[in-house]
Structures are given as structure tokens and as C-alpha cells.
Amino acid sequence: MKKPTSQQNALKFVCDLIGHRYEVSKNVTSHVKEYTCKCCNHQLTTDSKGNLTALTPKYREINRILERVYNSRRMRLKEKSFTSSIYELRNIA
Ligand SMILES: [Zn+2]
Structure with a gap:
């Protein structure tokens, strides 16, 4: 299993x-991606x-943080629309 490096x-x-x-x-x-x-x-x-750059360990770490922030923000937006639709239902009832 020493071949992979030369390959x-x-x-x-x-x-x-x-x-x-790539x-x-x-x-x-939505606008930050990783390419292989x-x-x-x-x-x-x-x-x-917005330029492409080599994915260094530092960028990888930044991306993991970005991803977490992005997902939690998306989750919060979803929750918000869910709560407001419940609120609207209550108003009707
Ligand atoms: Zn290549």
C-alpha cells in the first residue's frame, strides 16, 4: 500500500x-462551496x-463555522414562519 502517493x-x-x-x-x-x-x-x-482559493485547514475551519451559522439561521427562519402561521390560525379562530 505504498503506491497511492506516487499514483x-x-x-x-x-x-x-x-x-x-473540480x-x-x-x-x-448558498454562495460558499467546497470543490474537490x-x-x-x-x-x-x-x-x-467570492474567489476560489485552496481549501487550507484554516478555510476548512471557517467553512465549518459558516455552515453552523448558516444552518442555525435557516432553522430560526423556519421556526419564525411556523410560529407566525400558528399565530395567524389563532387570529382566525
Ligand atoms: Zn486535480
């Missing part, structure tokens, strides 16, 4: 030649300016 290097070489083939590996928020190269597993993410 990865060979794949990386192909990517250097013809370019990475696909979305994770939706962090199908070929060599190189990862990219969207930075705060």
Missing part, C-alpha cells in the same frame, strides 16, 4: 497538464470575496 503524483501531473476537474463536494452556504478535483482530490473553496 497521486502522477494524477497531479495530469492535472497540471490539462487542469483539475466538482462540488460540499455546499457550505475528481482526479487528484485537490480541494478549493470560495473565499470571502
Whole structure:
């Protein structure tokens, strides 16, 4: 099982030649995504300016926090609309 590293290097070489083939590996928020190269597993993410940048451990951490904030905000919005619809029902009744 010592082959993967040299194989990865060979794949990386192909990517250097013809370019990475990225696909979305994770939706962090509606406009921040993580991309992984199908070929060599190189990862990219969207930075705060909307540009693509290498997914470093620091960015990965930022994304995890963003994801948590984004999801909890979405959850709260859902709760809010749920409560207001109950309130409307009460008004009718
Ligand atoms: Zn690649």
C-alpha cells in the first residue's frame, strides 16, 4: 500500500497538464462551496470575496463555522414562519 502517493503524483501531473476537474463536494452556504478535483482530490473553496482559493485547514475551519451559522439561521427562519402561521390560525379562530 505504498503506491497511492506516487499514483497521486502522477494524477497531479495530469492535472497540471490539462487542469483539475473540480466538482462540488460540499455546499457550505448558498454562495460558499467546497470543490474537490475528481482526479487528484485537490480541494478549493470560495473565499470571502467570492474567489476560489485552496481549501487550507484554516478555510476548512471557517467553512465549518459558516455552515453552523448558516444552518442555525435557516432553522430560526423556519421556526419564525411556523410560529407566525400558528399565530395567524389563532387570529382566525
Ligand atoms: Zn486535480
